[in-house]
Amino acid sequence: MSGTQPSAIRPTLTRWLRDRSFLSGLAALLILMAVLGTVMRHNYLLFHLCVELFAVAISMTIFTIAWNTRDTNQSPFLAFVGLSMPGIALLDLLHAIAFPGMNVIGEASPNQSTQLWIAARGLQAAVFLAAPLLTEKRLRAGDVLLIQAAVVACTLLSIFTFRIMPDSFVPGVGLTAFKVGAEYTFSAAAVVACLLLWRKRRQFEPRVFGLTFAGIALLAPQELIFTLYTDPHGPMNALGHFIKILSFYLLYRAIIVTALQNPYDLAFYRMRRSEEALRDHLSGLESLIATRTAELRESEARWRALLECSNDWFWETDERGRFTALSPRVQESTGRGGAELLGFTHADLLDRNRPEEDFPALTEALHRREPFRRLSFPLASPGGSARWVMVSGTPRYDGNGTFLGYRGTTSDISARRQSAEAARQKQTMAALGSLVGGLAHEINNLLQPVISLSDLARGRAGEDRKLHAYLNAIHDSGVKARTIMRDVLQFARVEVAESPPGNLEEAVHSALELAASSMPVSIEMHTRLEPGLNAVTITATELTQVLLNLIQNARDAMPQGGTLTIDARSLSLKERDASLRQLSEGDYVRLTVADTGTGMDEATRQRVFDPFFTTKPVGKGTGLGLSVVYGIVRNGGGDILVESTLGRGTSFIIDLPTAPTGGPGQTTHGMLVHGEGVGR
Template sequence: MPEVAFIVAAMGVLFLVMRQNYLLFHLCAELFAVVVSVSIFMIAWNTRETNQSPFLAFVGLSLPAVALLDLLHSVAFQGMNVIGEGSPNLATELWIAARYVQAAIFLAAPLLAETRLRTGDVLLVQAGVMAISLLAIFTFDIMPDCYIPGLGLSPFKVGSEYVISGMAALSCLLLIRRRRQFDPGVYGLTLAGFALLIPQEMVFTLYNDPHGLLNAAGHFIKILSFYLLYKAIAVTALKNPYDLAFYRMRRSEEALRDHLGGLESLIATRTGELRESEGRWRALLECSNDWFWETDARGRFTSLSPRAEESTGRGGAELLGFTHADLLDTGRPPEDFPALAEALRRREPFRRLTFPLASPGGSTRWVLVSGMPRHDADGTFLGYRGTTSDITGRRQAAEAAQQKQTMAALGSLVGGLAHEINNLLQPIIGLSELALGRVGEDAKLRLYLNAVHESGLKARDIMRDVLQFARVEVTESPPGDLEEAVRSAVQLATPSLSAGLRVSTRVGTGLAPVTITATELTQVLLNLIQNANDAMPDGGALTIAADGVAVREPDASRRQIAEGAYIRLTVADTGCGMDEQTRQRVFDPFFTTKPVGKGTGLGLSVVYGIVRNGGGDILVDSAPGRGTTFIIDLPVAHAGATGETTHGMAVHGEGAGR
C-alpha cells in the first residue's frame, strides 16, 4: 500500500507540473524512462557472469539503444530548441524509432529465454540498430515524416503505432506460453510492463497537439510501464539476488518435480497395464489344457502351474524339487524319454516328446513335453522353461480308432471264414457219428473215428466263439439287469476259481437296465472273471463294481460313443498285470499270452464286440506288477425298450445298439 500511495502521489505531482509547464513534464517523463533503462543495463552488465536468466540479461543489455533514442527525443521535442529546428516531426521520428527498438527487444526476449548470448554480440547488434536509426533520421533523411504541421500525425506514424502494438501483443503471448520459465513475481511485472506498451501506443495514434492531454496520457502510461520493468528486473535483482542467481536451479527443480509427477503417473499407468496383462495371462494359464513349469540348472522343478495336479495327482508344491526322471513311469516303455534326457543333458531345446507319466493311482497316463533353456544376460544357464500336455485322452482315442478298424476288418474276415469252416465241419461231425454206429468191433477204427468226431466238435465250439465275435444276426431280449448279471456270473464262475481268489462286489442299488442283453452281460463278466483268475494262479483279490455315470463332451466324441447316461462296470484284479504292448493288443482276435492249447484268444475279442455293438466302450488299465482293471461303460436302455442289439464288426461304433 505505501508503494501504491507513492506512485499515485508522484503521478499527481507530474500532472500538476504538466498543467503548469508541459515541457518540464515531458522532460521528467522521458528522463525517468532513460534512467530506468540505464539502471537496468548497469545491473545486467555487472551481473552478466552470475545472472542465471538469459531473458533478463538480454533485456537489460539491449536497453541502452532505447535510452539513447528516448534522450534524443526529449531534447528534440518542440519548444526545447536543443537540436533540430524545433519541428515536432524530428521528435516524433525519434519516438517511433525508439518504440520499434523497444518492441523488437520485447518480442525477441521470450524467444531467447533459454539462449545465453554473448554480451559482445548483443552490444554489437544494438550499436548497429542505433547507427541505422540515427543515419536514417539525421544524415540521409530517409525516415518518413511522422508529424506534419497543420495536418497532424502522418499515416506512417499511425500505422507504425499499430505495428508496434501488434509486436507488443505478440511478445505478451510468447511470454505467457513460457511463464513456467520465470519466477512468478518477475513474470507478472514483466508481462504488465510489456502489455502497457499497447495502450501507450494506441493513445499516441489519437493526438493532434504534441503538448495536448492525449500526448500526456501516453507518457503517463510509459512511466508506469518502465516502472514495472524496473520493479521486475532492477529491484528484484537488488533485493532478491538469490532468486536470480538460483533461477535456473529452481526452474530445473520444478521441471524435475513435474517430470517425477509425470513419471509417477506413467508408472501407475504401466503398473495397471502390467496387472491387467498379468491377470489376462493368469486367466489363460488357468483355462489352458497344458501346465507350465520351470526348472533350475540341475533340472529340478522350481515352479509349476496348478494344472499339473490334474495330470500327476499331486499338487504343484509337492513336485517342487522333482525332476522329469521322477515323473517317468518305469513300468511302461519310456517312448521318447531317452531323447528328453539327452536334450536336458546337452541343454538343448526339445519339442513334443512323449513319455508315460507315473501317477499315485497307478492309472495309465501319457504326457507331451516341450521346453527351452533359460539363460541370464551373461549367458549363464539357469534351467528350463516349458509346457506339458496330458495326451492320455488323445492316445486312448487313437487306440480306440485303431482297435475299431482292426476289429472291423478281422470281424468281416473271420465271420465269413467261420461260416465256410462250419459248412465243412457239418459233414465231418455228422458222417463221423454215422461211421461210429457202423464200425462194429474194430477198436482201432473206433478210436480213430472218435478222435475225428471230438476234433470236429472242438472246432465247432471254436467257430461258435468266432461267430459270437462277428455275428450279424439280430436278437431281441429284455435289457440286461446288471445287478442280476453280476450275481449270476459270480455264482457260475465260483466253482472253477482258484482257492485263494477273493471276489467282492459293489453294485449300486436301483441301477437302470443297459442296452445289451442279460445273457451278453453274463458272458462278458464270465470272460473277465476267467481272465482275472488266470492272472492270479496263487490267489488275489477280484473286485466287481458298478454305478451310474454321465458321459459328456468332449469325452464322448473322443471315445466314439453317444453323450448321455451310462452304467460303469469295473472289473479289477491284483494279478501280474500286462506290459504296454500286451495291453494294446488285448482285444485282438486270436491274441493270447497263454500256452498253446490253453486258450483261443477270442474271449476278450468277444467281450469287446458285445460292448461296442451295444453302444458302449471298454478300456483297460494295466501295468506289470500292478494288476489289471477293465472299465466298461454301457448305455442306459430307454424305458420300455427291449435289449435289441445289432452285432457284427461292420456296424459297431456306428451307433448300433440301443
C-alpha cells in the same frame, strides 16, 4: 506466485487495483507528474531534464538488476531488455543535455537534440521488437553489450562526427519528413512488439506480463504525439514526455519492484512454469496410467477367462528346462497342483512304463533351443492310469538375445487317443469278425461229417480196440474244434438271439461261484456293487461268460497271489464323453474288474482284444477269451477299456447301457441287443 495463464486485461487490472503497493506507487507517480507539471510552467528546461533523468535512472536500474541476475534469471526476454538499457539511457542523457537552452554539448540545437531522441527511440523500439523473439533463446551478456555499444557508437558518429544522419527539426519549419516517418515506424514497431509479446504471454508471470505489455504499448501513442509539435518547448512535446514517464514507470514496476520484492518470482519464473507444466503433465499422465491400468486389468481378466476356459494348460520354464509357472488346469491331468510341479522338468512327467513316443524329439528340440509342435508322450499320473499329452513350445529370449527358457501349452489327449483306439479296435474287430465268421461256418460244415461219420464208424468198428482208439481221437478232436468254432461265432456274433436283460448282481455272484473252485487261496476277492443297479442289455449268461473270462484272465496274471476287485456302479454319459467313445448318450452301468498282477506293456495292451492273440505258452490258451468278451460288450451297445501298467496290475472297465423297461431286444439307446453288425 503461481499462474502462467494470464487471461484478460480486466482481471489483471482488477488485481492491480487490489494491490496496495501498486496503488501507492501510482499515487506517488501522480504526485510526481503534478510537481513536474508545475515545474514545466515555470522552467521547461528543468522539467525536460527531470523527465529524461527519471527515464535514465529507471533504465540503469533495470540494467543493474539484469546484470546481477544474469546467471539466475530464467527469462531471456527480461534479461535481453535489461542488458539493452544502457544504450537507451546514454542516448536519453545526451538528448537531455543537448536540448535547446542547455548549452552543455554541441550546438545545443533542436535538430541534434531531436536526432538523439530519434536514435534513442529507434534503439528502444528495436529492443522491444526483438525481445519477444528471444524468449526461448538465451544470449550472452557480453554479446548484447557489444552489439549495443556498436549501435550507439555508429549513431553518435553519424550525428556528431560525420553528420550524415538526416535532419529531424528545422527552426522556423518544424519537424522534417524523416522525423515524422521515423516516429510512425517506431509506433508501428511498438504495436508489432505487443502482438508478439501477447503470443508469448504464457511464458510470463501474469503481473510482469501485464506491466511490461502496458509499458511497451504506451510507446505507440507517445511516438504519435511527437509527430504533432512544432515547438520543442510546446505542450504537445510536454504531453509526449508525460506518457514517457508513465511508460518507464510501468517498466519500473514490472522489473525493478517485482525483482526487489519478489526476486525468486522473477528469476525463477520459468522454473515455476516448468513445474506447473510438469504438474499438468503428471496429472495427464496419471489419468493415462489409470486408463491403461484399467485396460490392462480388462485384458488380464479376458485372458484369465480364456485361460480358465481352455482345455490346455500353459507353462513356462527357465533356461534349464525347469517349470517356473503352470496354469491350474495342470492338476486335471497330473493330479498335482501347479505349485507342486515347480522345479520339475518335462522328463519328470514322462511315464517310463510306456513307450516314449515323441519324447526323444522333444528332448532334442529343448537341447537345440528350437520351437516344437504337437509332440506327444505318455504322462505319469496318479494310480497308473494311462494318459497321454501333446506339447508345443517356443523359446524365450530377452532384449539382448539371452535365452530365458521356454513358454508353451500342453493338451491332454487321453480321451482322444482312447476314442481313436476304440475306433481302430472296432474296425479291426469288424474285419476280423467278418473273416472269422465266414471261416467258422466253412469249418463247421467240414467238422460236421468228421464228427458224425467218426461216431458212425465207431459203431461199426467191432472189437478192434486200436481202431476204436483212432476213431475216438477223431471224434473228440472234432468236438473240441466245434467248441472253438462256437467261441469264434460268439465273437463274430453272426447269429441273432433275443434274451431277457441280465441282472449284474446275480451274474457277479454266479461267476464267482463258478470260478471259486479254480481260484487259489493266495488271491483275495472283493466286490463293491452299488445297490439297486438296473439291468443291462446283455443276458445273464453273457454277463457270466464275460465275468468268467475276466476273472480267469486276472487269476492267470497273479501267479504269486494278489487282489481281485469287482466294482459296479451306475453312470450317466453325456453327449461329449459318449461320442468320444462312440457310444450313445444315456444311462450306463460301469463294471470294473481290476487285479494287482503282472500287468501289460503298451504293445500288449493295444492288442489284448485281437482274436487268437495270447501271451500264454502254446497249448495254454486259444487267444479267444478277451475277443469274445469284446464282441459281447460291443454287440450289447457298450464299450470296454483296459488300463494296465507293468508290475502294477490291470483294470478292465466295461460300460454297458441299461436295458429298457419295455421288453427284451431293445436298449434305451435305440440299438439291438444282439444282431449282426452291432457296434461294428
